[in-house]
Amino acid sequence: MDAQPGRSVTSKVLALLDAFTPATPALTLTELARRAGLPLPTAHRRAAELVAWGALERGDDGRYRIGLRLWEVGSLAPRGLGLRELALPIMEDLYEVTHENVQLAVRQGLELVFIERIAGRHAVPVLTRVGGRFALHATGVGLVLLAYAPAEVQEQVLAAPLERYTELTITDPRRLRRCLAEVRRVGYAVSDRQVTMDALSVAAPIRGSDGVVAAISLVVAHDRADPLALAPLVQAAGRVLSRALGTSYRRSPGRVPSPTRSETQ
Amino acid sequence: MDAQPGRSVTSKVLALLDAFTPATPALTLTELARRAGLPLPTAHRRAAELVAWGALERGDDGRYRIGLRLWEVGSLAPRGLGLRELALPIMEDLYEVTHENVQLAVRQGLELVFIERIAGRHAVPVLTRVGGRFALHATGVGLVLLAYAPAEVQEQVLAAPLERYTELTITDPRRLRRCLAEVRRVGYAVSDRQVTMDALSVAAPIRGSDGVVAAISLVVAHDRADPLALAPLVQAAGRVLSRALGTSYRRSPGRVPSPTRSETQ
Numbered sequence: 157m158d159a160q161p162g163r164s165v166t167s168k169v170l171a172l173l174d175a176f177t178p179a180t181p182a183l184t185l186t187e188l189a190r191r192a193g194l195p196l197p198t199a200h201r202r203a204a205e206l207v208a209w210g211a212l213e214r215g216d217d218g219r220y221r222i223g224l225r226l227w228e229v230g231s232l233a234p235r236g237l238g239l240r241e242l243a244l245p246i247m248e249d250l251y252e253v254t255h256e257n258v259q260l261a262v263r264q265g266l267e268l269v270f271i272e273r274i275a276g277r278h279a280v281p282v283l284t285r286v287g288g289r290f291a292l293h294a295t296g297v298g299l300v301l302l303a304y305a306p307a308e309v310q311e312q313v314l315a316a317p318l319e320r321y322t323e324l325t326i327t328d329p330r331r332l333r334r335c336l337a338e339v340r341r342v343g344y345a346v347s348d349r350q351v352t353m354d355a356l357s358v359a360a361p362i363r364g365s366d367g368v369v370a371a372i373s374l375v376v377a378h379d380r381a382d383p384l385a386l387a388p389l390v391q392a393a394g395r396v397l398s399r400a401l402g403t404s405y406r407r408s409p410g411r412v413p414s415p416t417r418s419e420t421q
Numbered sequence: 422m423d424a425q426p427g428r429s430v431t432s433k434v435l436a437l438l439d440a441f442t443p444a445t446p447a448l449t450l451t452e453l454a455r456r457a458g459l460p461l462p463t464a465h466r467r468a469a470e471l472v473a474w475g476a477l478e479r480g481d482d483g484r485y486r487i488g489l490r491l492w493e494v495g496s497l498a499p500r501g502l503g504l505r506e507l508a509l510p511i512m513e514d515l516y517e518v519t520h521e522n523v524q525l526a527v528r529q530g531l532e533l534v535f536i537e538r539i540a541g542r543h544a545v546p547v548l549t550r551v552g553g554r555f556a557l558h559a560t561g562v563g564l565v566l567l568a569y570a571p572a573e574v575q576e577q578v579l580a581a582p583l584e585r586y587t588e589l590t591i592t593d594p595r596r597l598r599r600c601l602a603e604v605r606r607v608g609y610a611v612s613d614r615q616v617t618m619d620a621l622s623v624a625a626p627i628r629g630s631d632g633v634v635a636a637i638s639l640v641v642a643h644d645r646a647d648p649l650a651l652a653p654l655v656q657a658a659g660r661v662l663s664r665a666l667g668t669s670y671r672r673s674p675g676r677v678p679s680p681t682r683s684e685t686q
Contacts (some may be wrong), residue, residue, distance in 0.1 A: 165430035166470040173494050181497050205431040210529075213500075216631070222498040224529055229438050230495025231552025232446050233487040235478075241551070245540075264475075264489050275510075286506070287496025366481070 168194055169202055173211070173226075178288060182219040235262050239370060240272045242400050243362075247274055250374065250393050254386075257282045257375040259357075261297040263305060264289070266313055268298050271370070280355045280377040293318050293332055294325050296359030297371035299345035303336040304361055304368035310336065324349045344391055345371075346383045356381040360394035364401050372397065430467075433459055437467055438476070438487075443553060447484040500527050504635060505537045507665050508627075512539055515639065515658045519651075522547045522640040524622075526562040528570060529554070531578055533563050536635070545620045545642040558583050558597055559590050561624030562636035564610035568601040569626055569633035575601065589614045609656055610636075611648045621646040625659035629666050637662065 163171075175183060175191035183191065189199035203220060206212040210225025231237045240260065247258045251274045259282070260272040267289045275282060292298040292305075292313055302313060310333075318327040326332045339345040347357045359373035372394050374386050428436075440448060440456035448456065454464035468485060471477040475490025496502045505525065512523045516539045524547070525537040532554045540547060557563040557570075557578055567578060575598075583592040591597045604610040609625045616622075623646075624638035637659050639651050 164470060166434050166467055167474075169431050169434055170470075170474045170476065176494060176497050178497065181499065181503070202431055205429060205435075209432075209435045211435065213498075222494060222501075224498050224500045224527065224534060226491070227495035227498035227501030228529075228534060228552050228554075229441060229487060230492035231550075232441050232443065233478075233489050233492035234446065235489045236487075236492030237551055238446075262489065264493075269489060269493060285496075286502055287493050289493075 165202075168192065168198065169206070172199065172202055172206060173222075176222050178285060182215070182217075182221050184219055188220055235369075236271060243272060243370075243372070243397055246393050246397050246400070247272060247372070250274075250372075250389065251276065254374060254376075254389065255279065257284075259284060259297055259359075259373045259375060260370060261290075261295075261301065261373075262370045263292065263301040263309075266292065266309065266316075268292055268295070268301055268371075280375065282355065282375050291319055294321050294347060294350045296345045296347040296357030296373040296375070299335065299339055299347060300359045300361050300371035300373075301368065303339035303345065321351050322349055322353050324353075326350065342387075344387045346387075348381075348383070349378050354378055356383065358383050358386040358390050360387075360391040361398075362394050362401065363398040369401070370397075433457065433463065434467055434471070437464065437471060438491075441487050443550060447480070447482075447486050449484055453485055500634075501536060508537060508635075508637070508662055511658050511662050511665070512537060512637070515637075515654065516541065519639060519641075519654065520544065522549075524549060524562055524624075524638045524640060525635060526555075526560075526566065526638075527635045528557065528566040528574075531557065531574065531581075533557055533560070533566055533636075545640065547620065547640050556584055559586050559612060559615045561610045561612040561622030561638040561640070564600065564604055564612060565624045565626050565636035565638075566633065568604035568610065586616050587614055587618050589618075591615065607652075609652045611652075613646075613648070614643050619643055621648065623648050623651040623655050625652070625656040626663075627659050627666065628663040634666070635662075 171192040172188060175188050185200055188203060189196045192199055203212060207214055210223045212220045213223040214220055243260050247260060250258045256276045256279045258274040259270060261268045261270050270284050270286055270288050272286055273284045290298060292302040302310060314329040314332060318332065320327050326335055344358060344360045349356060354377060355375055356378045357373045357375040359371045361368040362370040362372060372390060374390055436457040436459065437453060440453050450465055453468060454461045457464055468477060472479055475488045477485045478488040479485055508525050512525060515523045521541045521544045523539040524535060526533045526535050535549050535551055535553050537551060538549045555563060557567040567575060579594040579597060583597065585592050591600055609623060612622045614621060619642060620640055621643045622638045622640040624636045626633040627635040627637060637655060639655050
């Protein structure tokens with residue numbers, strides 16, 4: 157029986173997509189039905205439609221996975237690949253001069269989503285997953301995105317329990333509020349061993365036509381980090397990217413334009 | 422009135438997503454309804470559900486765009502970001518030693534989809550869009566993917582008209598058939614000014630447990646290209662990546678595993 161018989165078909169289809177997470181990227185039909193809260197026959201019928209369209213793919217092992225067609229459509233999200241395409245050359249510049257990890261993130265509700273990262277081969281290990289989520293109150297990019305978020309977003313984050321990742325994670329709402337004010341004052345954020353005890357990140361805002369739309373950061377080994385030296389580099393990258401976004405805004409009414417379709421080799 | 426009243430709700434929801442293309446990433450409700458073949462009220466109701474979930478976003482300009490949540494779910498596609506995460510370090514190596522354009526593509530039906538590219542700053546311009554599609558018979562990666570595709574795929578491509586991009590594009594099915602046999606014999610493909618008159622690409626296959634799953638290429642300026650010197654480089658990258666995929670196959674039943682979720686900074 158359908159756990160929620162009043163649900164719309166659209167919500168059932170979307171529940172099937174929600175069943176897939178980074179921890180569960182491949183699901184049997186039984187797992188899929190259970191996670192989506194659908195009876196097995198309903199899940200089977202809807203999943204078959206999604207497979208036919210390409211939103212799901214079914215492997216030789218019988219498991220369902222997210223299909224390439226959904227990735228293709230998802231790549232049209234202006235805040236995803238559109239932003240990433242604009243940012244990548246600037247991220248590459250930052251990587252060339254530092255050989256450290258470079259990250260790009262946007263806020264999605266009360267969390268952040270990593271849009272891109274360049275992992276330094278000999279830099280401190282950061283195992284960020286592009287498309288992965290994280291809390292706002294601990295990382296450099298998160299502190300920037302939170303510092304410039306609408307007041308109601310800040311209040312919601314400050315009102316909820318703040319997860320502790322290390323002994324240096326800020327979990328006191330009053331301290332976090334002061335930290336955010338400082339981020340706005342200096343124009344960058346430093347997360348010093350607030351996520352892992354070996355790493356420090358320095359992040360700066362990227363501004364669009366309606367405020368801060370993304371954040372860029374360098375993540376370096378804590379013991380060789382000089383935040384005061386890194387901050388101008390990251391801020392400069394943020395400014396170049398803000399200007400690139402501004403130019404795009406004048407060309408297009410979109411929040412972040414997609415690159416134009418063009419010839420290829 | 423619904424143009425096709427017998428359509429399932431799932432197909433209507435998917436038709437709304439299909440309406441968005443690289444050329445039309447932002448749509449008004451009227452455009453969306455027309456492209457999806459749905460009556461305005463139906464399109465409005467379904468679009469509202471998609472916005473609530475995050476599959477679509479509606480801007481200040483009233484237009485709909487693909488939402489970040491869909492990009493997030495799409496990022497779980499094993500043949501998309503999963504493959505890309507495995508390939509990126511190897512693509513970066515290839516870029517470091519050549520400073521030329523590096524591309525990664527998979528076959529989707531009778532076309533290819535670009536999964537990743539590193540654009541050389543001073544290399545010949547290639548304006549590939551990640552997530553973008555292209556024909557199989559012209560590019561280096563396309564020739565590789567076609568050469569190793571199932572026979573029925575080859576026959577379908579050979580039976581259809583072959584679009585001419587330059588005077589050197591192979592549009593004769595018999596010549597293309599001979600070219601594909603040569604690709605299989607030598608283990609790499611060269612596309613010499615077959616897409617644009619200034620560029621040459623050299624591509625090699627990436628093998629998974631069930632044959633060739635992707636292709637990697639270097640795209641260089643035609644006038645300074647030495648395909649015989651580039652081929653071993655690209656082939657070596659393809660082999661390293663095939664081995665990386667093989668290792669992953671033993672760990673996971675998936676076609677291409679997603680990277681594990683892990684801590685981040």
